[in-house]
Amino acid sequence: MAKKFPLHPMHPERICWGCDHYCPKDSMQCGNGSSRTQHPIELLGDDWYTVGDWGIEVPEVANESHSVPQ
Template identity: 70%
Template sequence: MAKNFPISPKHPERICWGCDRYCPANSLACGNGSDRTMHPAEMIGDDWYLHGDWGIEPLITVEDVTDDPGLKG
């Protein structure tokens, strides 16, 4: 089973995102002098998952309903 792909990792530059191994950038398991595969946020921006068909459902945030004046009795 594939790992969940992080939408907004803290330090994407430290990891290779080319496969499910997520190797450290200085120790790639691919070998052969391979370069690190960048995270889409590094190439496209923080809202990368909103553009195109990545198959990732963005998290839905819900506002705190206790601030709704209509709910006060």
């Protein structure tokens, strides 16, 4: 079973997000090359999960705290 994907990790820059191992950036198990896969929050910002279809279930609390003003 896959691990639950974190919406707002504490230090996303320290981890490779390329698979379910979530390895430290300097000790990747999957051997996907020399660079780590970034967390979407690093690329798209705090509300990354509101844009697009990520295929994850977002708790209502998270939706309310990061709602986009209209």
